[in-house]
Amino acid sequence: MGLRLTNTLTGCKDEFVPSDPQYIKMYACGVTVYDKCHLGHAMQAILYDIFARYLRFKGYKVTYVRNFTDVDDKIIARASQLGVSPLELSDQMIEISRRDMLSLKVKPADFEPRVSEYIPQIIAYIQDLMTKGFAYVGQDGSVYFRVRLKEDYGKLSRQNISELRCGVRKDVETGKEDPVDFALWKVEETPGATWDSPWGRGRPGWHIECSVMASEILGDSFDIHGGGRDLVFPHHENEIAQSEAKSGGTYARYWVHNGLLTVNRQKMSKSLNNFISIEDAVRDYGYELIRFNIYQYHYQSNIDFSAQGFFLGLSRLYSMYRTRQRVIDYMARHDLTPQSANSHPGFHQAFCEAMDDDFNLPRVMVVIQSVLQSQNEIMDKKFSAQNAMELLSLESLLHNILPILEIGLREPQEFFHEIHSRYLALKSLTFAWVTEKIELRMKHRTDKNFAMADQIRDELLALGVSLLDSRDKTSWELSEKALEELILLK
Numbered sequence: 001m002g003l004r005l006t007n008t009l010t011g012c013k014d015e016f017v018p019s020d021p022q023y024i025k026m027y028a029c030g031v032t033v034y035d036k037c038h039l040g041h042a043m044q045a046i047l048y049d050i051f052a053r054y055l056r057f058k059g060y061k062v063t064y065v066r067n068f069t070d071v072d073d074k075i076i077a078r079a080s081q082l083g084v085s086p087l088e089l090s091d092q093m094i095e096i097s098r099r100d101m102l103s104l105k106v107k108p109a110d111f112e113p114r115v116s117e118y119i120p121q122i123i124a125y126i127q128d129l130m131t132k133g134f135a136y137v138g139q140d141g142s143v144y145f146r147v148r149l150k151e152d153y154g155k156l157s158r159q160n161i162s163e164l165r166c167g168v169r170k171d172v173e174t175g176k177e178d179p180v181d182f183a184l185w186k187v188e189e190t191p192g193a194t195w196d197s198p199w200g201r202g203r204p205g206w207h208i209e210c211s212v213m214a215s216e217i218l219g220d221s222f223d224i225h226g227g228g229r230d231l232v233f234p235h236h237e238n239e240i241a242q243s244e245a246k247s248g249g250t251y252a253r254y255w256v257h258n259g260l261l262t263v264n265r266q267k268m269s270k271s272l273n274n275f276i277s278i279e280d281a282v283r284d285y286g287y288e289l290i291r292f293n294i295y296q297y298h299y300q301s302n303i304d305f306s307a308q309g310f311f312l313g314l315s316r317l318y319s320m321y322r323t324r325q326r327v328i329d330y331m332a333r334h335d336l337t338p339q340s341a342n343s344h345p346g347f348h349q350a351f352c353e354a355m356d357d358d359f360n361l362p363r364v365m366v367v368i369q370s371v372l373q374s375q376n377e378i379m380d381k382k383f384s385a386q387n388a389m390e391l392l393s394l395e396s397l398l399h400n401i402l403p404i405l406e407i408g409l410r411e412p413q414e415f416f417h418e419i420h421s422r423y424l425a426l427k428s429l430t431f432a433w434v435t436e437k438i439e440l441r442m443k444h445r446t447d448k449n450f451a452m453a454d455q456i457r458d459e460l461l462a463l464g465v466s467l468l469d470s471r472d473k474t475s476w477e478l479s480e481k482a483l484e485e486l487i488l489l490k
């Protein structure tokens with residue numbers, strides 16, 4: 001069975017059939033660049049990047065568009081606060097956003113259009129809507145969309161216009177024919193954020209921006225349109241109304257909506273003082289922990305960030321790298337090279353089935369967990385050529401699928417060094433001190449002074465350092481308690 005997606009348009013998990021069997025076109029609403037990006041933006045960018053990567057992994061050609069909204073009330077307000085021009089502010093924020101995405105290892109989209117670069121196209125689009133009778137100039141000189149003329153308006157958010165009417169607040173846009181109509185072009189004169197148009201100086205409304213950028217790059221009809229659940233109404237509903245009014249055909253065929261981000265089960269907001277910027281989160285936790293946290297949830301549910309979630313993520317990541325290191329050592333010891341095996345067919349299928357099931361990332365994480373467990377079980381057994389082949393095929397599978405998720409790809413030694421340095425610094429300890437203790441214990445053991453040796457082991461364990469004795473050497477790792485402390489004391 002192929003990919004199935006929960007489509008907001010039908011309310012069902014639909015079989016995904018792209019209009020071209022080899023080529024998928026996808027658009028996701030990007031950020032409004034008035035401030036630094038936060039974890040919510042990280043979550044959305046990571047999710048749609050993974051969707052695109054997986055579709056490519058399945059062999060499709062993909063064009064993925066994610067826009068920057070650089071013309072907006074919030075940008076104008078903040079720019080005037082800061083005493084810069086709106087476009088200067090958005091230039092700056094776009095640069096920060098690109099840096100943030102790089103630090104999260106999110107690949108750039110194929111197209112990252114900015115509204116300010118599409119003004120002539122937006123004007124032409126509105127003119128077309130006007131010719132078709134869907135747009136009109138209101139009494140205040142701004143241009144509005146005639147919602148009532150679009151008979152299937154409300155099909156995405158499942159509401160009908162008569163009910164909508166009472167929900168619409170009495171706003172200042174008195175120039176409208178009907179309170180449900182929305183602005184396509186707002187006539188006003190903010191310096192640096194307005195352009196000349198047949199209707200006077202002004203700027204586009206928010207909804208028309210996405211419709212124009214999407215259709216300019218992907219065409220009038222494309223496969224997947226994504227965004228946060230909070231965008232279903234009015235933003236996406238209005239995008240559909242405009243686009244289908246103009247083209248007469250179907251706009252996006254599948255509408256995918258992700259849940260929102262919460263911090264300790266609360267909405268993230270500046271007023272609640274739980275606002276986490278991408279920059280701070282990457283510095284404090286690293287991109288892999290942020291990803292582990294996201295992968296614990298299905299994209300449609302709200303994704304919660306909490307210290308407990310980060311701890312769980314760290315514990316799993318630590319154990320993942322422990323297995324990665326063990327495999328590297330095992331392969332070196334037995335002179336094995338990973339290229340010599342095909343991807344493990346059983347787990348390959350399990351991975352694809354999980355992803356095909358509406359990008360079910362928690363299920364994918366269970367599959368990866370099982371792969372790592374199988375590798376450990378093989379390495380626990382007596383060496384045989386058959387076991388080695390099995391291990392290599394699991395290794396080959398991980399090489400194929402981990403880059404989609406962008407986890408577990410670092411050198412294990414580098415990962416451990418970073419985590420251990422952080423922990424030792426937190427406890428005011430050093431690597432040299434731990435090594436000294438281990439050597440002292442070794443000496444006690446050589447002297448058959450086992451009580452003293454055990455005392456050192458216990459002392460280290462109480463500090464979170466757990467010793468591992470093998471035939472020829474003693475190494476160490478952090479205890480679960482230490483990992484927890486590392487997160488909680490952040």
Ligand SMILES: [Zn+2]
Nearest residue numbers: 029030210235
């Ligand atoms: Zn949009």
